[in-house]
Every structure is written in C-alpha cells, then in structure tokens.
C-alpha cells in the first residue's frame with residue numbers, strides 16, 4: 001500500500017515540476033516573442049496592434065524599451081516630471097499616447113519628435129503644466145488633451161496654443177490658474193472660449209509706445225535740422241547782402257539780393 005502511495009507522490013511531484021517548468025518556459029518564450037518593455041504589460045489585439053500598459057507603476061523615467069511596432073502606450077498615473085527630447089522617437093506606428101495623471105511640468109523641445117503622422121491622440125491632461133514651448137509639439141498632428149493643468153495664462157500661452165491641434169474637450173478644460181496681466185480676470189476661466197480676452201494687448205501697447213518714442217525722436221531730429229538749415233542760410237544771405245551793400249555803386253543789384261534773401 002505505502003509503495004503505491006509513494007509512487008503516486010513521486011509521480012505527482014515530477015508532474016508538478018514538469019508542469020511548472022513548462023509554464024515558466026511558455027512565459028519566457030511569450031515574453032521573448034512579444035519583447036515587451038520590462039516594467040509594462042503588453043498585449044496584442046486581433047488586428048495585430050500592440051498595446052503597452054505601464055499605468056500606475058511609479059515610473060519616474062519614460063521607458064526606452066517600448067517595442068517599435070507598438071500602437072498604444074498607456075503611461076498614465078506615474079511620476080514623470082519631464083518629457084525629454086526624442087522620448088518617443090522610434091515608435092513610428094504609435095496611434096495613442098497617454099501621459100495623463102503624472103507630474104509633468106516640462107515638455108522639452110522635440111519631446112514628441114518622431115511620432116509623426118500616425119499619432120492620433122495625445123493625452124497630457126491632469127499634469128503640472130504651467131506653460132509650454134510649442135516646439136515640443138513640432139511635427140505632431142495628433143489631437144491633444146491638455147485639460148486639468150495649472151495653466152499660467154499669458155501672451156506666450158495665447159500665442160502657443162493655436163499651434164497645437166487641441167482635443168475639443170480641451171477648449172473648455174484649459175482653465176487659467178494664474179495670469180499675466182493679473183487684472184484681466186481670466187483666473188478660473190477657460191480663456192480659449194472667451195476670444196475677447198487678449199493677453200497680448202499689454203505687450204502690443206508697450207511696442208506702440210516704443211514706436212511712438214522712436215518716431216518722435218526722428219521727427220524732432222528732422223525739425224531741428226531744418227531749423228538749423230534755414231538759420232544758416234539766412235546768416236549766409238545776410239552776410240552776402242552786406243558784402244554786396246559794401247560794394248560801391250551797384251545799388252540795383254543789392255536790391256535784387258535783398259528780395260532773394262527774403263524769399264529764402
């Protein structure tokens with residue numbers, strides 16, 4: 001009896017070991033085949049598009065080992081503070097990129113370079129963006145969700161936003177936390193929906209004043225030159241007249257020059 005039990009036990013242990021190694025092997029094989037980023041989960045849809053999920057992983061740097069045939073990347077709920085230049089270069093098939101709910105305060109110039117025409121949707125909502133350089137979006141044609149960031153609304157932002165193709169929801173979701181000039185009263189407003197607000201007016205006014213000062217300067221220079229010219233000429237004419245008068249016996253000519261001098 002105990003012999004059979006012993007055999008059974010040993011057999012089951014071997015089966016178990018075999019199964020275990022088989023599972024491990026398939027896991028490794030699967031991993032090698034899909035070559036997923038090490039801190040992410042990868043899946044492939046029926047249509048062959050690869051999806052990489054790295055959500056909520058406490059990542060501080062954007063993974064550089066995302067497979068180059070990936071179509072969707074979810075990097076939301078991590079701890080990224082910047083998107084460095086060329087962070088996603090080498091992902092030519094990317095259609096959707098989710099960077100929402102991070103600590104992003106800086107998008108370096110060329111941050112999304114290389115993503116090009118395939119990217120359709122870029123989510124940078126719920127971050128710490130105060131302002132941005134439009135060069136970060138160079139070459140990008142996707143719609144961007146920029147809502148729920150602590151935007152500092154000033155002339156720079158007003159100039160930069162039209163250069164980005166915004167998700168329609170962003171129009172209502174780009175709300176000013178602070179503003180320059182402060183007295184415009186745009187704090188708490190979605191200023192893209194209030195086209196009457198022109199945050200560049202103050203700057204325009206300053207340039208207007210500068211133009212006026214320069215023009216006034218030129219004008220007064222021209223006037224003083226004219227005055228100087230007329231005075232010098234008058235002096236010349238007077239001296240010439242006196243010289244003519246001092247000449248004996250030509251009274252007619254002297255009258256003639258006096259009329260000339262009055263004309264001048």
Ligand SMILES: *[C@@H]1O[C@H](CO)[C@@H](O)[C@H](O)[C@H]1NC(C)=O
Nearest residue numbers: 067068069070090091092093
């Ligand atoms: C991905 O990289 C491999 C190897 O470097 C290359 O053969 C392949 O063409 C690349 N695929 C894409 C979509 O760029």
Ligand SMILES: *[C@@H]1O[C@H](CO)[C@@H](O)[C@H](O)[C@H]1NC(C)=O
Nearest residue numbers: 100125126145147148167169
């Ligand atoms: C844009 O981001 C906000 C905040 O994260 C979210 O609620 C909204 O659904 C997003 N819009 C789209 C179209 O994904």
